[in-house]
Amino acid sequence: MRIPLDYYRILGLPLAASQEQLRQAYSDRIVQLPRKEYSQAAIASRKQLIEEAYVVLSDPKERSSYDQLYLAHAYDPDSSGSAKVALENRPNSNQGKFNAQNLSIEIASEELVGALLILQELGEYELVLKLGRTYLGNQNGVVPKKAVHLATDAFLQNAERPDMILTVALACLELGREQWQQGHYENAAISLETGQEMLAREGLFANVQVEIQADLYKLRPYRILELLALPPAQTVERHQGLELLQSILEDRGGIDGTGHDESGLSIDDFLRFIQQLRHYLTVAEQHKLFEAESKRPSAVATYLAVYASIARGFTHRQPALIRHAKQMLMRLAKRQDVHLEQSLCALLLGQTEEASRVLELSQEYESLAFIREKSQDSPDLLPGLCLYAEQWLQNEVFPHFRDLTNQQASLKDYFANQQVQAYLEALPNDAETTNEWKVINRTQHRSHASGTTGPESDHQRTPDPELPETQNHKVAESANFSVFKENTAPIPPYTGIPNPETPTTSQISGVQRTARANQHPSSAPRPTVTTKRRRRKPSERSHPQRNLVGTLDRKTRLVWTVFISMAGILVFWLLVSTIFGAVKNLFFPVPALQAETFLTQLNEPLIATLESNGALQSQDGVLTEAIAEGVIKTWLSTKASALGPNHEIDGLAEILTGSALSQWRFTAQQVRATDSYRMYSHSIKIENINKFDRDSNRALVRANVREITQFYGNGQRRNSTDENLRVRYELVRQAGGWRIQSMTAVVN
Numbered sequence: 037m038r039i040p041l042d043y044y045r046i047l048g049l050p051l052a053a054s055q056e057q058l059r060q061a062y063s064d065r066i067v068q069l070p071r072k073e074y075s076q077a078a079i080a081s082r083k084q085l086i087e088e089a090y091v092v093l094s095d096p097k098e099r100s101s102y103d104q105l106y107l108a109h110a111y112d113p114d115s116s117g118s119a120k121v122a123l124e125n126r127p128n129s130n131q132g133k134f135n136a137q138n139l140s141i142e143i144a145s146e147e148l149v150g151a152l153l154i155l156q157e158l159g160e161y162e163l164v165l166k167l168g169r170t171y172l173g174n175q176n177g178v179v180p181k182k183a184v185h186l187a188t189d190a191f192l193q194n195a196e197r198p199d200m201i202l203t204v205a206l207a208c209l210e211l212g213r214e215q216w217q218q219g220h221y222e223n224a225a226i227s228l229e230t231g232q233e234m235l236a237r238e239g240l241f242a243n244v245q246v247e248i249q250a251d252l253y254k255l256r257p258y259r260i261l262e263l264l265a266l267p268p269a270q271t272v273e274r275h276q277g278l279e280l281l282q283s284i285l286e287d288r289g290g291i292d293g294t295g296h297d298e299s300g301l302s303i304d305d306f307l308r309f310i311q312q313l314r315h316y317l318t319v320a321e322q323h324k325l326f327e328a329e330s331k332r333p334s335a336v337a338t339y340l341a342v343y344a345s346i347a348r349g350f351t352h353r354q355p356a357l358i359r360h361a362k363q364m365l366m367r368l369a370k371r372q373d374v375h376l377e378q379s380l381c382a383l384l385l386g387q388t389e390e391a392s393r394v395l396e397l398s399q400e401y402e403s404l405a406f407i408r409e410k411s412q413d414s415p416d417l418l419p420g421l422c423l424y425a426e427q428w429l430q431n432e433v434f435p436h437f438r439d440l441t442n443q444q445a446s447l448k449d450y451f452a453n454q455q456v457q458a459y460l461e462a463l464p465n466d467a468e469t470t471n472e473w474k475v476i477n478r479t480q481h482r483s484h485a486s487g488t489t490g491p492e493s494d495h496q497r498t499p500d501p502e503l504p505e506t507q508n509h510k511v512a513e514s515a516n517f518s519v520f521k522e523n524t525a526p527i528p529p530y531t532g533i534p535n536p537e538t539p540t541t542s543q544i545s546g547v548q549r550t551a552r553a554n555q556h557p558s559s560a561p562r563p564t565v566t567t568k569r570r571r572r573k574p575s576e577r578s579h580p581q582r583n584l585v586g587t588l589d590r591k592t593r594l595v596w597t598v599f600i601s602m603a604g605i606l607v608f609w610l611l612v613s614t615i616f617g618a619v620k621n622l623f624f625p626v627p628a629l630q631a632e633t634f635l636t637q638l639n640e641p642l643i644a645t646l647e648s649n650g651a652l653q654s655q656d657g658v659l660t661e662a663i664a665e666g667v668i669k670t671w672l673s674t675k676a677s678a679l680g681p682n683h684e685i686d687g688l689a690e691i692l693t694g695s696a697l698s699q700w701r702f703t704a705q706q707v708r709a710t711d712s713y714r715m716y717s718h719s720i721k722i723e724n725i726n727k728f729d730r731d732s733n734r735a736l737v738r739a740n741v742r743e744i745t746q747f748y749g750n751g752q753r754r755n756s757t758d759e760n761l762r763v764r765y766e767l768v769r770q771a772g773g774w775r776i777q778s779m780t781a782v783v784n
Contacts, residue, residue: 038140039151040163042106043089046154048699050780051106055094060757062090068706070153071206073241078199081150085143106139149199156203157702159695161211168204172197201238205231209248210698216251217693218770221258228252253298256284257309264316268438278321281313290332291340307336314340319348319437323357330364335371338364342377347433350384351443353453355460358384376400380425383418384450386460392417422447659767659774661722664737667691667774668720668765672741676716678704681748683713693770694777710749717744723762733769738762741781 044051047061065086069079092098143151148171156164208231215224232248235241263277287297291310294303301309314322323344329337342361349357362381365374375398382391395417398404403424410420429445450456671691677684678700685704688697707713719742726736741763746756766778 037145037148038142039148039155039167040140041085041151041154042139042141043092043102044106045158046085046089047093048158049093051103056757058090058093062086064703064706067710067712068703069709070157071202073202073244074153075196075199077146077196078149078153078203081147082153083150085147085150085154146196149196149203152200152203156207156210157699159210159214159698161207161214161698164207165204165211168200168207171200172204198238198240201234202241202244205235205241205244205248207231208234209244209251212248212251214694214697216255216258217689217697221255221262225252225255225259228255250298254300256280256297257299257301260284261313261316264313268318278325281325285329290334290337291329292334292336293332310336310340314436316438318439319344319351322437323348335368338368342368343433343436346377346381346384347429347437347440350429350445350450351434351440353450353455355385355456359463373399376403379421380428383421383425384447385463386451387463388418391421395421659725659727659735659737659769661725663774664725664735664765664767665720665722665739667767667776668722668737668739668741669718671765671776672716672718672720675700676714676718679707679714679716681713683708691775692777693768693775696776696778712747712749714748715746718742735767735774737765737767739765 044053047058047065049057049061053061066083070082092102148167152164152168155167208227212224212227212231215221215227228248228251232245232252235245235248260277260280263273263280266273266277268274284297284299285291285293287295288306289295291307292303299306317325323341326337326341326344330341342364345357345361345364349355349361358381362378362385365378365381368374369378375394379391379395379398382388382394395404395407407417407420407424410423411417414420426445426447430443434440434443434445451460674684674687674691678688683704685701685708688701688704692700721740723738723740726738728734739762741761742759743761744756744758747754761781763779763781765776767774768777769775
């Protein structure tokens with residue numbers, strides 16, 4: 037069988053490599069071993085091919101013949117010539133064939149695993165998958181008719197089958213990582229899942245399955261962004277993205293949960309990820325998602341659900357959703373300043389006096405300054421608040437919903453809608469609304485305690501935000517109410533503190549309240565006073581004048597007592613409010629996620645963990661000589677770190693890609709496995725830069741590199757080399773930065 041390999045690639049050498057380089061490359065390749073999961077037969081097969089390549093290239097005559105065929109193919113790829121190269125070290129044949137057309141070598145069936153190992157080390161993952169799947173057949177064990185049979189059925193059942201399965205699975209793993217680096221996240225997931233399913237089906241190499249699963253966990257946030265960014269018409273893919281999002285939320289225990297989802301994102305990173313994600317979700321999707329997450333409970337999800345409810349309620353003309361958002365803000369008010377949002381909700385519900393009153397409690401000084409500036413010629417802040425509401429919806433709410441980016445915010449159109457008018461007319465007036473939130477919990481408690489059900493209990497239920505039925509509200513009882521009420525009774529200052537003495541005015545009609553307010557004092561029942569009776573002396577007489585004076589004194593004392601009590605309550609309330617605020621700020625600082633935090637961070641760029649910052653970038657994307665020199669210097673320093681005593685292999689992915697990354701990562705792993713390391717000293721000079729007219733993301737850089745290498749093994753220095761090389765680097769631009777995809781060195 038033929039494998040698309042050549043001897044120079046097997047040894048990782050350029051065509052002009054010297055004999056010293058040939059010996060060094062052969063020595064390095066022999067001591068470098070594949071992963072420990074491979075059997076000794078697979079390792080021996082790989083070693084045999086390396087020795088075979090060394091035998092041919094170390095013989096001057098055979099190398100000369102081989103070079104002629106190699107160059108003939110390089111300059112004339114369409115050439116159909118072929119030749120035979122003697123390979124006396126083959127145990128199964130006295131000679132092998134080298135095809136100049138395809139630059140391939142002929143190998144025995146037993147050497148297939150070794151050949152695939154070498155191809156994998158060279159980064160030819162797709163070729164490994166093609167050959168490996170042909171070898172293994174499809175899932176039913178049947179090889180396609182058009183495929184080339186690489187081995188007999190008996191060979192398929194021998195002990196080398198696990199090695200072949202491992203090779204294909206690792207090729208899937210490395211191909212997935214390469215696609216990950218290129219930004220093709222869903223393709224990367226498919227490659228990783230393919231390798232994992234193959235190993236799970238065969239029940240082999242549990243540690244490799246764990247390694248693949250770890251990559252799949254880390255890949256989930258990237259996949260979610262890629263799937264949800266697809267056009268709305270691709271519902272299946274976007275639904276898959278939502279399912280992945282739900283699974284990662286379950287693992288974390290919510291948006292601000294502390295669970296371990298294996299993604300590598302901290303709490304702050306995940307919050308930025310959620311903010312970034314909102315731009316790809318519609319208002320309905322966000323409302324459903326954050327409404328469910330807010331019930332964990334979660335302050336962050338509650339705040340986001342408020343935004344979604346307001347946006348959906350305004351655009352779909354469903355004020356029930358805005359009222360629901362107002363209820364959620366009452367819960368958030370215990371932790372952060374949401375008075376501005378409460379004021380805007382009250383405005384959209386037609387509760388203008390409450391909107392103005394709550395607005396005064398806000399600490400959003402810039403917003404308040406804008407509202408006051410736009411309300412200079414008005415006795416109240418309503419003109420500025422209305423203008424601010426439209427700009428707030430237009431600039432700070434709608435842009436974070438995929439389907440509302442072009443939506444216009446008009447309060448005039450909103451209040452002119454008949455469905456909105458019908459719902460707002462059914463709401464309590466400002467006086468009732470003020471006390472509604474103070475007594476709602478106490479009234480519900482009384483209702484549950486007494487076991488009563490009826491209209492009053494149903495009135496307190498929160499309407500369903502998904503299906504607000506505005507037509508079911510009784511408009512007739514409130515026919516005299518208007519959207520903006522000007523003639524309302526005075527309302528006590530808004531404090532946000534429940535008053536236990538306040539009657540449940542939300543349960544009393546306007547006529548009943550008026551009747552009670554005008555009721556004559558004499559008609560009210562008087563309290564019964566019980567006094568201890570004592571026997572009066574016979575000589576004692578009653579004095580009517582003294583009784584009249586005593587009665588007047590008692591009335592005066594009662595008035596003063598009531599007055600002093602009210603003054604004392606006011607002073608006590610001011611004192612308690614001041615102390616409570618100071619203690620709250622001291623022991624309960626404002627949490628990290630506040631209202632203004634989301635307003636100022638919603639426009640942040642993509643989270644740093646989902647960006648590739650390792651490669652050098654240029655401001656305009658043009659590869660200059662300075663940038664090329666910087667890329668190569670970065671590569672040489674990274675190479676010295678990866679092959680040095682500390683073996684910092686992870687840094688290779690920041691400057692290399694493709695086959696160069698795979699080959700040098702494998703080399704570094706083998707150097708570390710043999711308890712050896714190298715010390716480098718480099719100097720470079722850029723010779724020229726060739727750019728591709730048709731592809732601005734690729735370039736060839738030729739540089740003169742002097743490399744002094746000192747080899748160490750088992751803590752002792754073995755030898756050293758001093759070489760002057762002309763190196764051709766192939767650079768590609770990925771994610772805005774330049775990386776090295778391949779390199780070829782020629783000794784001067």
